[in-house]
Amino acid sequence: MKKILKAALLATFSVALISVAHADGHGWKPSGPIKMIIAFAAGGGADTQARLIADDIQTATGWEVIPEQVTGKGGVNALVALKDMPADGTAIAMVVTESLGYNAAASKGSGIVPSGFTGLTTTAGFQMGVVAKADKGWSSFEDMLAEAKNGNLRFGTMSPRLSDLAFLLGEAQGVEFNIVQVAGGRAVMNGVQAGDMDLGFMAGIQRKGVASGDLVNLASALSEPLVQTPDAPTFADLGVQFNADGYFVFVAPGGMDPKARDAITAAIVEATKSGQASGMINNAFGGAVTIQGAELDALLQSDFESASALMAAVQ
Amino acid sequence: MESGSSSDRWLALFFLAFSILIVLVWIPLDTETGLVEKVRRKFVIGDALAPTITGAIITLGAIMIWLRPSQGHTITRKNVIWILQLLAIFAISLMIMRYMGPIVAMGFEGGYRPLRATPPWNYIGFLVGGTVMIGGLIATASRRISIRGFAIGFATSLIIALLYDMPFDDLLLPPNGDV
Amino acid sequence: MVFGGFLLGITVGATPGLAGPMAMAISLPILISVFGFSNDALLPVLGFLIGIMKGATVGGAVPAILFNTPGTPDAYMTTLDGYPMAQKGEAKRALRIAHFSSASGDTFSDIVLVVCAPFLAILVERYLDLPEKTALLILSLAFIASVIGGSVGKGVISMGLGLLAAMIATGEDFYPRLTMGQSSLAEGIPIAAAVLGVLILGEVFKSLEDLHRTTQSNTMSQVASGQSSALSHNDLRRLLPYIGRSALIGTCIGALPGIGSTLAATLGYTTAKRHYVTAKPDNAPDFGEGAPEGIAATEAANSSVSGANLIPVLSLGIPGNAAAVFLILAMDSIGGFNPGPSVFRLGGGIGDSVMNPEMVMVFGIFTAMFLANALNWTIGGIFMRLVGVMARIPKNRLLPIILFLTLTAIYVQETSMFAIWITIFFGLLGYVMRRVGMSPLPFVIAFILAGNLEATARQAFAATGADPFFLLKSPIAFIFIALAIFVVAYNLRRPLS
Numbered sequence: 001m002k003k004i005l006k007a008a009l010l011a012t013f014s015v016a017l018i019s020v021a022h023a024d025g026h027g028w029k030p031s032g033p034i035k036m037i038i039a040f041a042a043g044g045g046a047d048t049q050a051r052l053i054a055d056d057i058q059t060a061t062g063w064e065v066i067p068e069q070v071t072g073k074g075g076v077n078a079l080v081a082l083k084d085m086p087a088d089g090t091a092i093a094m095v096v097t098e099s100l101g102y103n104a105a106a107s108k109g110s111g112i113v114p115s116g117f118t119g120l121t122t123t124a125g126f127q128m129g130v131v132a133k134a135d136k137g138w139s140s141f142e143d144m145l146a147e148a149k150n151g152n153l154r155f156g157t158m159s160p161r162l163s164d165l166a167f168l169l170g171e172a173q174g175v176e177f178n179i180v181q182v183a184g185g186r187a188v189m190n191g192v193q194a195g196d197m198d199l200g201f202m203a204g205i206q207r208k209g210v211a212s213g214d215l216v217n218l219a220s221a222l223s224e225p226l227v228q229t230p231d232a233p234t235f236a237d238l239g240v241q242f243n244a245d246g247y248f249v250f251v252a253p254g255g256m257d258p259k260a261r262d263a264i265t266a267a268i269v270e271a272t273k274s275g276q277a278s279g280m281i282n283n284a285f286g287g288a289v290t291i292q293g294a295e296l297d298a299l300l301q302s303d304f305e306s307a308s309a310l311m312a313a314v315q
Numbered sequence: 316m317e318s319g320s321s322s323d324r325w326l327a328l329f330f331l332a333f334s335i336l337i338v339l340v341w342i343p344l345d346t347e348t349g350l351v352e353k354v355r356r357k358f359v360i361g362d363a364l365a366p367t368i369t370g371a372i373i374t375l376g377a378i379m380i381w382l383r384p385s386q387g388h389t390i391t392r393k394n395v396i397w398i399l400q401l402l403a404i405f406a407i408s409l410m411i412m413r414y415m416g417p418i419v420a421m422g423f424e425g426g427y428r429p430l431r432a433t434p435p436w437n438y439i440g441f442l443v444g445g446t447v448m449i450g451g452l453i454a455t456a457s458r459r460i461s462i463r464g465f466a467i468g469f470a471t472s473l474i475i476a477l478l479y480d481m482p483f484d485d486l487l488l489p490p491n492g493d494v
Numbered sequence: 495m496v497f498g499g500f501l502l503g504i505t506v507g508a509t510p511g512l513a514g515p516m517a518m519a520i521s522l523p524i525l526i527s528v529f530g531f532s533n534d535a536l537l538p539v540l541g542f543l544i545g546i547m548k549g550a551t552v553g554g555a556v557p558a559i560l561f562n563t564p565g566t567p568d569a570y571m572t573t574l575d576g577y578p579m580a581q582k583g584e585a586k587r588a589l590r591i592a593h594f595s596s597a598s599g600d601t602f603s604d605i606v607l608v609v610c611a612p613f614l615a616i617l618v619e620r621y622l623d624l625p626e627k628t629a630l631l632i633l634s635l636a637f638i639a640s641v642i643g644g645s646v647g648k649g650v651i652s653m654g655l656g657l658l659a660a661m662i663a664t665g666e667d668f669y670p671r672l673t674m675g676q677s678s679l680a681e682g683i684p685i686a687a688a689v690l691g692v693l694i695l696g697e698v699f700k701s702l703e704d705l706h707r708t709t710q711s712n713t714m715s716q717v718a719s720g721q722s723s724a725l726s727h728n729d730l731r732r733l734l735p736y737i738g739r740s741a742l743i744g745t746c747i748g749a750l751p752g753i754g755s756t757l758a759a760t761l762g763y764t765t766a767k768r769h770y771v772t773a774k775p776d777n778a779p780d781f782g783e784g785a786p787e788g789i790a791a792t793e794a795a796n797s798s799v800s801g802a803n804l805i806p807v808l809s810l811g812i813p814g815n816a817a818a819v820f821l822i823l824a825m826d827s828i829g830g831f832n833p834g835p836s837v838f839r840l841g842g843g844i845g846d847s848v849m850n851p852e853m854v855m856v857f858g859i860f861t862a863m864f865l866a867n868a869l870n871w872t873i874g875g876i877f878m879r880l881v882g883v884m885a886r887i888p889k890n891r892l893l894p895i896i897l898f899l900t901l902t903a904i905y906v907q908e909t910s911m912f913a914i915w916i917t918i919f920f921g922l923l924g925y926v927m928r929r930v931g932m933s934p935l936p937f938v939i940a941f942i943l944a945g946n947l948e949a950t951a952r953q954a955f956a957a958t959g960a961d962p963f964f965l966l967k968s969p970i971a972f973i974f975i976a977l978a979i980f981v982v983a984y985n986l987r988r989p990l991s
Contacts, residue, residue, distance in 0.1 A: 346672065372657070376650030380645065405918055491909075492909025493909070
């Protein structure tokens, strides 16, 4: 209880910070260069976002930020690398909420739990849709379902959690998918474009294709409708009690000095709202989403806990 | 010819033993999922399948060498000594590279870590370690320790350091990503 | 921008340990922060990247010829004839041949790209499903392992080791397999560490030992200035069939996703070798002893991949190799361009009456490529020979410098001392392989293709609903697998060289 109170206090504090004091870092200053671990492959959209944020922070505050790649295992490798670094604000990492949720829960041997980290802020959400190529001739989820009843369709996913969701979607709708799990959203996109897969999860990468009419959003895998295709049914509408809500998130090692936490959070949030990073986030991820403080702590914890329910549901 | 093909036979035996070790010991102990797994009520390929097939491929290669040994080249004792020399040079120079900076910075508050991206601190380990590595290798190759070799080593390290550090803000020279 | 990228590309290609993709990886974030994310940024950024890509392919031949260390993995076969030529005092001539063949192959490939991009890749993709792709990868590996080097058994083992190294920590489960509990291995073995370790460090270790044994004067072969290095019409007539054949091979391979320029170079070289045996004049040097045809065949093949490579990239958005990956990433991060079949749709696009803006962009890219080609023909050769001044540096000093530069480049990418030790380990492996007469090339190709192969096999298995015989059910896949077995068996019966 005390912990939650403290976190709530912090949250209000950091919200106040965003508006006033990013330039002087509220009196806090890192003792040396900040290592920013990036859990995504170099050169991709997520990597570019992280590097631009690093640039923006450096320009705005004068702190030196050094990005570094630690990829693999859905962000778990990056978290393992971050875990034992100093919690004084000189080491942070950008992962996705799923890294600390499902992936942490699934890789028990790694010893990663949300309480071992200090959440800073999310930067942007995923517009996770179930997407197919337009020339399949499906304009709605029902069209696809009708064909799925004739034979197993290939469903592309990019993580074990999404594979579970695809399985549950099939179960709820009384069809069976051949679930093809690949490495990353781009690989799903390639597979769908090339015809290796009939449909798949895409987390925002489909935006341009949908706009130009090459791709179709059949359903929203989120708790809310997709911004781009608000008419597509959500997973809840389709009888799946889990969803694929997820965000890019910055974290630091556990037990961080609140001052450092607030200062860095404020700097990141500022970068997502102005500067080069904001342009990129608007362009590629449909705008910034900055969940911080207690709300973020609660989000990470509940993602972690609901993971085992999801794993149990597919057994 | 005779000694050549017998050395190829030894090579075949070595890889045969190696592949058996991989398939029967390493893979079972060091993979979490089996050859195939049942996930979401369907079979999927497990993490052990591909390495096991690879082990079988190496076995196959070993058998092919055994059946058709060629006029072999072989590893001699001289080669082994040479490798040990090289390893010694690498071990010494990389140790120097890693710890030189922190040793010099010991007297300063906070130690080396906060200074790791600040010239001239970030160059210390790289320059000294690089000088020793290049100088040592030149000396070993020409069987003669010369000041010139180490001077070349220093100049090269300096040029490489400036080449990477000047235009690119985000790049870290060795060993500064480890500290 | 193309110009800047091109010069950087040649220099980078000429520096062992700094392959084109690595330079592209480092430049991309910098370029994006300079040019921003507007649509106008796409062309300069892509132009620069294309410049690097093309320059590196040409530049890769320089150290291969002069120092017997390939600057890029696909220049490995160039060392086989280029270096003997340099030893004979014909370094300049070898460089000219390399440049001429490289530029011709490249130009040919770009023409094919412009003509065929809309059709070819779509055809390939239509007929190759996941099982067929798996089978195609198996066939390529079987071919490489059995054709390169004298002994099929050693080739197969070399390939096996490459696959094994690539499998460390790469499984699908969250436990990083085969890492023996080492958390520093959990990210897997960096591709640069394995490839550069085996190819560059292994060679440096061996050459340094040779220098150490023969304590004679070890200056490099001097470029004989008296000898005419220009290529006569007669030379060109002799080389052209080899260049043509290789350019064709390279273009075909480039158009297939997943197989890169290293395979093209190897195929081009081995095919040319087979023809050369029957066609060579009596007093001409053999392949492997400094035959100009060998250089021509290799360089034409590896350069002609770069254009054709963009066929699947532009028409399907699927990268064929590492260089193409970075082009796609650039398009992706900047926006306004969504590679895929729609790119080649006339009009339509997003606006109604105007031309499809994506198509305009594609022709911008084509223009950049031909601009790079023009540069290649005009100043490329001169620049190559400038870089060739390095030939006068004694080898016992140069090799340690190359080694140190390679290690530094790997560190800058991986930022871990452990990666340096891994590289040294693979250097030792490469050294041992050379000493026991095992070609390191199957190792490298297998290492690069392994991840792709395993992933495609998993996907094919899942996509066919867990059918254990997925590799044999489709006729095309079955033919590929049968060919793979045949290739190995056939080469096994071939007399030992």
